[in-house]
Amino acid sequence: MSSHGLRIAFFGASLVSAWWNGAAMYYRGLLKALHARGHRITFYEPALPERQARRDLPVAPDFATVVMYSTEGTAGLERCLEDARGADVVVKASNVGLRDAWLDARVLELKSATTQVVYWDLDAPVSLERMAGNPEDPFLALVPRYDRVFTQGGGDPVVLAYRDFGARECIPVYSAVDPEVHRPESVDARFDCDLAFLDDRWPDLERRMESFLMRAADLLPDKRFLLAGEGWGERARPANVRYVGPVAPREHNALRTSARSVLDVSRDGMARFGFSPAPRFFEAAAAGACLITDAWEGIELFLEPGRECLVAQDGLEVAEAVLCLTDDGVRQLGEAARRRVLAEHTYAHRALQVEQALGYEPGPGALKASVG
Template sequence: MSSHGLRFAFFGASLVSAWWNGAAMYYRGLLRALHARGHRITFYEPALPERQRHRDLPVAPEWADVVVYSVEGTDGLERCLEEARGADVVVKASGVGLFDDWLNTRVLELKSGGTQVIYWDLDAPGTLERMAENPEDPFRALVSRYDRVFTQGGGDPVVLAYRDFGARECIPVYSAVDPDVHHPVRPEARFDCDLAFLEDRLPDLERRVESFFLRAADLLPDKHFLLGGQGWGDRPRPSNVKYVGPVAPRDHNALRGSARTVLDISRDGMARFGFSPAPRLLEAASTGACLITDAWEGIELFLEPGRECLVAQDGLEVAEAVLCLTDEGVRDLGQAARRRVLAEHTYTHRALQVEQALGHTVGGV
């Protein structure tokens, strides 16, 4: 146990760019909260050209040092690993996007009596299903060598599955909200609609978007639907669905505050394992949005169905919710959801959990 701040060396996809990087807001919320509690963060990310060109944080934040390393070979990464040596906590996140398998192995060389090495899985269902299907998966041999595995979600099903693969300890650190970033704002006409859905187009999400969002739009031709996120431009959609393209993080609050209702849809693996709220579900709740979510096991741990959100089994139930909600119902659900996430699901709550898992206590807390 220690009362001084920890030094974190974090290898992830990107802290400064949310471009095709769904983990960006999770990274930012959690690392900012850890910094506020006295920890020092260095974030190492690859200089992938498109991602760096579309930075939405043009200047590195004051709460983390950001090191962008060359993607031409591994020399830049070698220097980062040497710099990270001696940190209190070294984190290798999943889905860095370059040299992932190589880095999964190399970070383990930094383990010492004073350095914990953590694997932080942002898509645990995908990782576990991949390992289950492939006995030769190189990550199988590494799981037991990490001091701990943190996951962005998954609950007991993920914890038990990781333990079966040899994890010493597996701890879900769920998505949450930063109240300074996600909060109610004035509506904007450009985002006015009856139902909004915001997420990048991913293979393990598209079928569910079709059955929950596009199906509901088909059933309600007189209602206005809004679709935001990367990659949907060439996707056929009903005429009452307006596609607004990628939405910058600075505009997320406005979109959620302008839509009458907001839909959240889980990716395939997350829906199968359950207990995995997407970051955007809780972010939307923090703005006071009226939320409709697809059904997944464990939702009541985060929001109470019928009081803080509505749960739909398919596109028909989404359409019924859009059609039947009164203005009073929209307001009450949104306000109740906001109260719940601020009381239980902020990144400060998650930072405390991370400290506890690492065996760390801050003086006076």
């Protein structure tokens, strides 16, 4: 073990492309913060043609070495596994998008007295409901074999559920913000509206988007609503909902700064478990947006309702919030939300938490926790 930080091998969906990859900003923020603390990261991702054709990072980031493996056969992935052997920490993220079940099992072969293997679940409520509903799920037998499970959210409900499935340890590592990336920007007329919603069209999000955004738009025909993200183009919508298509990550700040208010809605499973704010929740706050969010358990741990964000139970309450917001209210809510996330919810905060969970302490003999 070097005193210069951990060698981390990370198998994930993509670090260079955010296309249908909601975890991209989470990966980037967290790994950048870990790199800043002296850790060396190699990120292994499948060279999926559609994703690579839509890269939003044309050049690999300087905080990680990116290794792409072929989607044909397993030879390329086998070479990556061999390359990862001997790392201090091997991470297998959920939803890589290629041979996930195969890779879930194979990374465990890299465990040793000096290598801990971590499963990082970016969709914990969905995973837990899947395992609870299928006693033959192959992942059930693997859970107890990982040294620990990290999740992108979940709080006590997810921690307890994973422990019930035999996890040795389960630690939520929530999304956060990178102050260098997520910040207020100049107003852009393309995104001018009373309420904006930015997310991709996932099956377990669509029903909730309907009940919050579309319902509010129906109730307020004189207000202007904006819908952004992949996949919504053919979706029926009220005349006052303007669809602008997918928006590149570099333009997310401008959208959030330009909209009078921004709606964040949890996916079905996340809302049922609570404690699972998505990256966009924090990113909107960091941009100084006036944030209207659906109600979920644990929100007050991140933003204070009524002072740092507004909480709506349904589309009617979204409409009421849009209707009642004053210019001063919009500004005060956005400024308060930004102050809170910069003080408590940056990826620098999360990197410290990851180090502690891994048993890492800077200096000689840095990995204190036992593995195996």
